[in-house]
Amino acid sequence: MEKLKVGIIGLGGIAGAHCKAIAGLDNIEIVAVADLMEENRQKYMAQYNIPRGYKTHTELLADDEVEAVAVVLGHQLHHRLTVDACNAGKHVLVEKPMALSLAHCDAMIEAAARNNVKLMMGFTQHFYGTSLKAKEILNSGELGPLITAVCYMSKNWGFAGRRPQYRSRYHGGGMWITNGIHVVDRLTWLMGSQAVSVSAAIGTRAHYQASDDSATAFIRYKNGLAGVAVAVGYADGGPNYSSEVICANGTLRFSEHGEKFVRVGKGETWQDVPFEDPPAEMHNEWKAFAESIELNIEPPVHGAYGRHIMEILFAAEQSAISGREVMLESGQSWLYQEQGEPVTIHHGWV
Secondary structure, X not given: OOOEEEEEEOOOOOHHHHXXXXXXXXXXXXXXXXXXXXXXXXXXXXXXXXXXXXXXXXHHHOOOOOOEXXXXXXXXXXXXXXXXXXXXXXXXXXXXXXXXXXXXXXXXHHHHHHOOOOEEEEOHHHOOHHHHHHHHHHHHOOOOOEEEEEEEEEEXXXXXXXXXXXXXXXXXXXXXXXXXXXXXXXXXXXXXXXXXXXXXXXXXXXXXXXXXXXXXXXXXXXXXXXXXXXXXXXXXXXXXXXXXXXXXXXXXXXXXXXXXEEEEEEOOEEEEOOOOOOOOOOHHHHHHXXXXXXXXXXXXXXXXXXXXXXXXXXXXXXXXXXXXXXXXXXXXXXXXOOOOOOEOOOOOOO
C-alpha cells in the first residue's frame, strides 16, 4: 500500500500527539493541516514538514490528495466536521467525545456508511502498552472470570488554562465529558460487555464554572457484572489514573499516566508485569486506523462503540439530575454489527 495521505483539522494541543505518532509510521504521512490561526499552521508545517496549510476545514476537504482526516477541534465541532469529511469521501479519526448528542452520533455513523468511508473514535486508552498488556492478561484466562473493576481519572483540572468552551457543558465541556469518557471507555472495554444502566453522582465541587468537575458512576453491564468509573478534576491533590480489576483467581492493576505499571496480584502479593511501550502515545492507534483502511475492515474503535460510550455518559448525567438509576436506550437488547465488514483479529471491542 502507498502511504495513507492524512490531513489534520485543528491544531490545538492534542494535534501534536497525533503528528508525533504519524511521524513514526512508515505507511502514513501528513500532507495538509487546517487551522484558523496562521501561526499554528506555520508552526506545524515547519516542524513536521507538511506541504500545505489551509485556514478552514472546507478548503482542506477539497484537497484531492487527502484520503483521511483527523478531527481534533472542540467537542461541539466534532459532528459537523465529521459529517463534512465523510461527505467529501475522507476516512475520519475523530477525537473524543464523539459528539454532544446521540442524534449527532447517528448522523456521523450514517454519513460514514453512506459514503463508504471508515469512522474511528480517538480512544487512546485502547492502544497504550499498559492497556494492551492488561487486556492480554484478562483474555488469557489466567486470572479466571472477571468479578468487578474500578477505573479512575483523578487529576488537576487545570482551571486557569482551560479554554472557555471546556468550562461550559453547553459546549460539551466539564470533567465528565472531557475526561470521564476515557474512564467509561476503559471500564467498558475491561468489563467485556455492553452497558445496561447507570447510577451516578455528578457535580461541580472544586471550581466556579458552568460544567461539572467530579463524577462517580456505577455501571451495570449485560453480562450481569457491574463496575465503577470515577472522574475528578480537583483544584489540588495527587493524581490517580489507575484501573483495578478483581477476578476469581487473581487481581490486576495498571496505569499509563502518573506512575506507569502493570501488576498482577496472586498469593497475597503483587508482581510487576513487563509490557511493550509504543514509540509514541498514539502510535498503535494510527497503525490500527491505517490497517482498517488498507484491509477494508471494521476499525477497532468505530462509530457504534463510540455512540454506546456517549449513551452511557448521557445516561449518567440523567441519573445525577434525577437521583435515580437510568436504563440505557439500548439496555434491554444487544447492539450488533450492521455494516457487514470483516473485523481485525488483533483488537476486539464489545
